[in-house]
Structures are given as C-alpha cells and as structure tokens.
Amino acid sequence: MSKNKTDYEAMNQNSTDNTAYQLNTAALGNGAITFAIMQTNFWVGDIAGNVKKMRALALDAKDKGADIVIFPELSLIGYPPEDLLLRPTLAERVKNAMNELAQIEGIVIILGYPHIDHHGTFNSAAILQGGAQKGFYHKQHLPNYGIFDERRYFAKGRNHVLFDYKGVTIGLLICEDIWHDAPIKALKDEGADLVVVLNASPFEIGKQAQRKELLNSQAKKHELPIIYANTVGAQDDIVFDGGSLIMQADGQIAHEGARFLNQLIMAQFDAAAKRFDTQAKPPLALSEESEMYQALVVGLRDYVNRSGFKGVIVGLSGGIDSALTLCIAVDALGADKVYAVMMPYEYTSNISLEDAAAQAARLNVSYTVCPIHDAVGGLRSTLAPLFVGEANGTTEENLQARARGTILMALSNTYGHMVISTSNKSENAVGYSTLYGDMVGGFDVLKDVYKTDVYRLANYRNRLEDNPVIPERVITRAPSAELRADQTDQDSLPDYDTLDAILKMYIDEDLGYKAICAAGFEPALVERVLSLVDRAEHKRRQGAIGTKITKKSFGRERRYPLVNGWAIKG
Template identity: 70%
Template sequence: MAKDPETSNSTVPDTVTFALAQAHFLVGDISANTQKMRTLALEAREQGADVIVFPELALLGYPPQDLLLRPSLSGRVKSALASLSDIDDIVMIIGYPHVDHHGTFNSAAILYNGQQKGFYHKQSLPNYGVFDERRYFDKGRNQVLFDYKGITIGLLICEDLWQEAPMKALKEQGADMVVSLNASPFETDKQEARKAILAKRSREHQLPVLYVNAVGGQDDLVFDGGSLVVQADGSIAHEAPRFLNHLLLARLDVKARQFDTQAKAPLSLSAESEMYQALVVGLRDYVNHSGFGGVIVGLSGGIDSALTLCVAVDALGADKVYAVMMPYEYTSQISLEDAQAQARRLNVSYTVCPIFDAVEGIRHTLAPLFNESPADTTEENIQARARGVILMALSNKFGHLVITTGNKSELAVGYATLYGDMAGGFDVLKDVYKTQVYALANYRNRLEDTPVIPERVITRPPSAELRPDQKDQDSLPDYDVLDGILRLYIDEDLSYQDIVDKGFDAEMVAKTIKMVDNNEYKRLQSAIGTKISHRAFGRERRYPLVNKWSVKADV
C-alpha cells in the first residue's frame, strides 16, 4: 500500500475530484497514446481533477495481440512512462503492459509528481469470446491499494470486476472505493450488463466504483465507452455518453464516501440506435486508421447494399464514398432506379458499369471446357465474380477500400460467392442478421424527414438477381424462420434437438445446420466486420474446416 507523501501527514480535504478519460487509444501507437494521455491529464488538472484514470492497456491499445510478444515492447513502454514524469499535481492511473523477469502482465501504474508510486497486475485473465489473455499475460497475485488524500483506493482491471474474489479481497483489506480500468467491447445489451454487475458488486461490499471504458474501433471490435461512477448502494452517479470521447469528472465527498451526481444523464440508446452507432464507429475507425482515402460500395438496389451505403456515408462523409452499380441482364429496372435514387439522396459519387461483356467473355473462354454442361449456379457465380473483379480493380487503381455487403444470415448458410460478392476488405453487416438489416434500415429512415433508403427497397422481396425472377426464398426459408434457427445454433450453441423442441420444423433445422457447418471454409476467407452480437463470426467462433461432427447426435 503506497502512501501519498503530500497528504499522509497533512489535513484531509473535503473532496477529491476524479477524471475518467474515456478515449480511443490506437493499438501500437505508443507515442500518440502517450501524447493523448499528457493532453488529457493537463486538461483534467486544469478543470480541477486530482486523479485521472485511463482505460485498460491504454498505453499500447487493446487488444494488442502478438505485439505483446515483440522484444522491444518493454523498452518502449518504459520510455513512454518516463516521458510523463514531468506532469505534476495530478495522479495518473495508466493501463499498460508490464514486462519484467517475473513475466508479462496486464497492469495499471500509479504515477504522481514524476514518480511511479505503485502498480497493479490484473488477476482475472479472460480466455473466452474475443479474449485471449492467457496466451500473453501472467496472472497477478496481489491486491493493490493506495492512500490518497484520506481515501484508500483499490485497483481492478476489467475482468477482475466480473469475478467475485478480487473486489471482496479489496474490501477486506480496507478499501474505501474501487477504480476499474476497462477495455470492454460492444455487443448488444452490454451496457445494461455492465450496470448490473457494477450495482451488484457495489452493494455487496458497500464500495463506490469508478469504471472507465475505452471507446473507438479496433479491427472487428468496437469499444462503446459508457464509463460509469457508481455509489456504494449501487446507484449510478455519473454515466458518460456512448461511442464518444469524453472526459468525465466526478467529485467524491471524502467523509461521506459519496460521489456528486450528474445534472443530466446521457440519452439512452435503443437497440437499433446502439447497433447502428457501433457499425458507424467500426467502419470509420477501420478505414481512417488503415489509411484509405475512401470506400467503394457495389450498390445493387437491394437492402443490404443500401444500408451499407448509409453506414459508409455516416461514418466517412459522402465525399469519401463511391457507389458502383454493375447491372446484368437479370438486373431489374426497379433496382437501377432505386440504386440511383439512393446515391443521389446521399450525394455520393455514382457510376453505372455494366458487366455483360465481362460475363460473356468469361463464359466464352469456359465454353470449350464445360462441354455442353447444363447451366447451374456456376453461371450465376460468374456474374458475382465479374463484379468482384471490377470493384477490386477500382480499388487498386484509386486506392479506396472495397466494403462488402453480405449479412450474417447469408454468411451463415453460405449464400454468398467467394471472390465475388465476398470480395473486399471490410464487411459492415457481417454480424447483422437479415431481420436486423430490415430493422436498421427502418431506423435510419426514421432519422430524417425524407427517407435515405427508398421504401420499396425495404418492402420488396430480396433477390440476388442472378437468374430470372430469382428470390432469396427460392433457396432459403423465410428470414424470420432462418434467423430464429441461426440465433439458437450460432449465438446460443443449442443442439439440433433443442432447436426442434422450440417448435422449428425438424427438416428445416437439419438443412440449416448442415448449411452452416458446410460453409465454414467460406467464412474463414471472408472480410472482417464489426462485432455487435454475443457470438460473431471470426475470432470468437472457431470451428475446424474438416470434421465429421454429427449435429443430430449432438443432443
């Protein structure tokens, strides 16, 4: 337990002001992250803060993955921490990777007036979902408390708060309050889950908690902020806005161990609103931090590409979005009209590039090899792949990122063409089921007096338009039914029999599960996309490509 030399033998103040630095810290950019910490610390000090708290691993960014294995990491971190030694008169609690002869730790450093007063190593290392911390970190063994201006402060890092033992130990050792550093990724309903666990822990131990969370996009993850200050009785004293950088100040009455309360809480977000914001932030930060000057969207006149175009414009601005319509003989006039109308409504660059000559050229080249074989999905896929070639050529020529438009339902069952409509660098809707696509499209239209997505794009039956009069439901069950099965199988890991017992047709369940299992190889080659669900395709759902697992035996 570290003693603050300024106050251990002096008069205890009436209040202590804490600043929660809810900000985006880019993975690997230690120099810029350190400069951002400096700027925020000085700003917080100017506003009267005594202590500023940064998110988990903010110095390096989260999740750093195998950057943690780089030999130069320790030296870079030590240099960065040393560069903050000239900041006086404010305590800085900084998330950073600690490397020494004992191992590598996910840690929090306590800096004050040029000296490191102590550090804490995270004890609970998550190894589920998107988390892989046991691959990189050693487990911390000890609780850490420090005294500052009459308050004994205990430190926790993210997962520590979700387990019972760490906070219980802090209480037993005399903590007056708890500070928790977090990099908690967004998923639907996550903020309510955070509030519930914070209220539970606070009430259990009668300790107020400061909870600071990161914000911004990192690859397929989005951190949604929503930092919290919770009273000892579990009630919320302060809540930071979601998805925004924000410096939140909270004042603690030292004697009463009670925080002041904010005058006005941020607006609560609906399910569609928070999902949409996550998609916007995820695309914005991926494109901007990757260095692309803009994005290209294959606009088909259908609802998936229409919603993707909206997200792209909201994320990057219309001047950085380029829409390309690539009609073929099966493309309906309605699709041409709706694509053009939406592009004009959103004021994006719009080009029509017919693919008839490209498709016919490929078919002519293949004709001797196909030897009068009857037409099948091969010919349909040639259309999709011709479009993929055009989009990627435009990307090569002009340096813009191709964003794909496939949704989670299609990826789940393989209703997508490798090297065709799957070609691109980022899939905005990768974790969005088709039924959610409709909900988000309606949500986005409600935000303005004039809809940005033409109404008939939403109301007409979905179609890939790769053959005459094609409808998605020619190959797939109704999306309400399909998504119901997919949610149970993918998100909840229910077995074939469990899903059937919930009232779904047995044959349809077996067919759907078979499609999901047979198309793992496609998903492995798909572009990354923003995670919004409990179980997104990608790093948190890993299945072997070749296996003989029988779903009907999975009871």
C-alpha cells in the same frame, strides 16, 4: 434535417482517433477528490502516439481541476494488442513511455499498460505521481474465452493493490476482475473506500445494461463506490462503446459516460460522505437499433481511417443490404468519401436501377453505373471450350458475382478506395454469398447483422430524417440476389424470420440439433440449416472482417475446424 439529435451525436463526431472530446461534468465543490475519467480511444500498437495523447489529455484534465486522471485498460498499447505483446522490443518501448508519462507534474495518473518483468508480462494498472511510478496492480482474472486470449500473453496477478490519496483509500481492479467476487471483496477487507476499474469492454447488443446490473450488484454487496472507466472506438472487428460509469455505494449511478463518444467525465468524490457528486443530466439510454447502428458506424470509420484508404467503394445492387451499408458508410465517413457503383447485368431489374440511383442521390454520393455484360461475356467466352454443353447454374451465377468483385477491386487498385462488402450474418452463416465475388472487400459492414436486423436498422435509419434515405420499395420488395431470372432468396432459403431464429440458437446460443427442434422448428429444416452453416466454414474463413455486435460473431470468437466429422444429429 435530423429528427433524433441524440442518436445522431455519435455518428456525426469525428473519428475517435483524435483527442477532441465531449466534457461531462457537474459543478465542483471543495474538500473533495476530483477524478477525470478519460473515455478515449488509444490506437493498438502506437505507443508513442498514445503517450502524446495521454500527455495532452492529462494536462488538460489538470487545467480543469482534476486531482486524478484515469485512462482505460492497456491504454498505453491499445486493446487488444494480440501478438504485438510478443515483440521483443516491447519491454523497452513500455519502459521509455512510462518514464515519459511519469514526468507529468501536478496530477496523479492511473493508466493501463503491459508490465514486463522477470515474472512475466502482466495486464497492469500504474499509479504515476510526481516524477515516478508509485505503484502497480496486475489483473488477476484473465479472460480466455470468446474474443479473449489473455492467457496467451499475460501472467496472472496474485495481489490486490490499494493506495491512499487525501485520506481516501483507493483500490484498483481491471475489467474481468470486477465480474468476480474475490478481488473486490479483498479490497473491501483491506479498507478500500473506493474502487477504480480500468476496462476495455467490447460492445455487444445489450452490454451496457449488463454492466449496470453488475456494478449495481457489486457496489451494494460490498458497500463500495466504483469508478468504471471504459475505452471507446474500434479495433478491427471489435468496438468499445464507452458508457463509463460512476456508481455510488448504494448502487445509484452518479455519472454515466456517453456511448461511442470520446468523453472526459469529471466527478468529485466527497471523502467524508463517501459519495460522488451527481451528473446534472444523465444520457438517455440508446435503443437497441441505435446502439447497433452506432457500433457499425464507429467500427467502419475507425477501420477505414486507420487502414489509410482515402474512401470506400460500395457495390450498390438496389437491394437492402447494400442500401443499409451505403447509409452506414456515409454516416461513418461523410458522403465525399463514399463511391457507389451499380453493376447491372441481364437479371438486374429496373426497380433495382431506379432505387440504387435514388439512394445515391439522396445521400449525395458519387454514383456510377457500370454494366458488366462485356466482363461476363469475356469470361464465358474464355470458359466455353472447357465446358461440355452449358455450365451449371451456380457457375453462371458465380461468374456474375466474380466479375463484379473484379471490377470493384480494379477501381480500388486504381483510385485507392477500400471495397466494403455487404454480406449480412444470415448469408454468411449459410454460405449464401460468393467467395471472391460479393465477398470481396476489406471490411464487411453487416457481417454480424442478421437479415431481420438489417430490416430493423434500415427502418431505424429511415426514421432519423424526415425524408427516408432508403426508398421504401427497397425494404418492402422480396429480397433477391438477381443472379438469374425471377430469383428470390426464398427460392433456396426459408423465410428470414425462421432462418434467423434457427441461426441465433445455433450460433449465438450454441444450441444443438435436438434443442432447436425442441423449440418447435421442423427437424428437416433444422438439419438443413445447420448443415449449411457447417459447410460454409471455409467461405467465412476467407471473408473480410466486420464489426461484432452480437453475442457470438463470425470472428475470433467462433473457432471451428474447417474439415471435421461432427455429426449434426449426434
């Protein structure tokens, strides 16, 4: 039984791949323009599928009385398309798709698409009406930082574009444009009554609050109402969280789309008053834990479904990382698609076995216990002649981790389920995980979740239902990899509060040694942690992708040379 229906809404939805959506609408009056904002996911590369989806959604919006339907940034090809934008057949595919969409009668369509002509490829918005493309706008500010590489693909737009509909002058912008002043000011100067912004704005913690602040400021400063249409759903390591916004010229929010959900937002714009109608019941703001958790659910769900695997395999250890991963997997895919495997060895404690079994039972997933003694024994036996005396501790520990990785991959090969890994951001940062061992898998669910946030999310998930799904002991016991007798994480790492504080400064904030020491941390510890991070780059480079939730994830937005001579203290 769910205690918190709001928090559960997103995770119990079907994949954002389908065309089902929630309807968000107010009572409609007369003599106004009715906008339909389609906060929906469009699959990267699947132009034919996206056209089919747009057609169905546009006709549906028309039936519901919309004058203008708005699809998000690059909705025709999905975001981010990366090097698919360089494919030589793209221009023809786009042309055919746009011609097909232009045939739709009785509704104006605004959509994002890659515009290709002799000036180059542009990130553009098209206005389709009555059998033809009536206009287009090219994005002017092309982000090329963080996760973004838009200048690799797109030429810069130079002109602002407005069009009139029922006496209202509507200006177009795309995503990054609205974060700058010049584009919206130019639209205002040209007589815009209203600005429509198409977005593919990726999630990170606290992003929706930033968007609201920005739009409030831009609406008030330029005295313009704004429609901010965002996409939703995941692409590889990026999640789009929806939360589309319709803002009055005075900075008040007229409508706010749900987060992480397909939604059709219908809103009327009164041409005389230059105001939107107001949403009857705006959504509650999500807590930080809730938005993190939902992002992880959507990220895993869309990746697994699109990759064509029939389900996922999780190595359950009795520890908190695999416990939380299992919850997310069940919430993302349903218990019938999740297979938990416990692989005990000599150092596995009884409480680990008990707690792993308890979680699996509570979540109603397939659960198998597979002792790895024979596998480790066989590897040791093969290796014995090669070692003078004993292998060292790291070698022995890694053998266990790699035996487990090999077992999981054999199950994946046999049954067609994707192995998902459970390494958190703190571990990935300092290299406290085994390449080809616990790092195996197609997706690393907690890749961008610091260990301290793993605890927060485990407690959050337990609060959602009357019976906690994660046994309390999993949360309270000292964390251990159980790769040797009486091992705990804190044998070789500082406590996680300290470690994560240093890591956040170094990774998320990009601060250096001196600045971190100045924040009050012990210099020798800072040096050790920073050095561990730098030295683990080669491991991270071979790790699975995982959903970005922080300001700077270990994905495409952190690009360091593998071997380099940068001096930590320099």
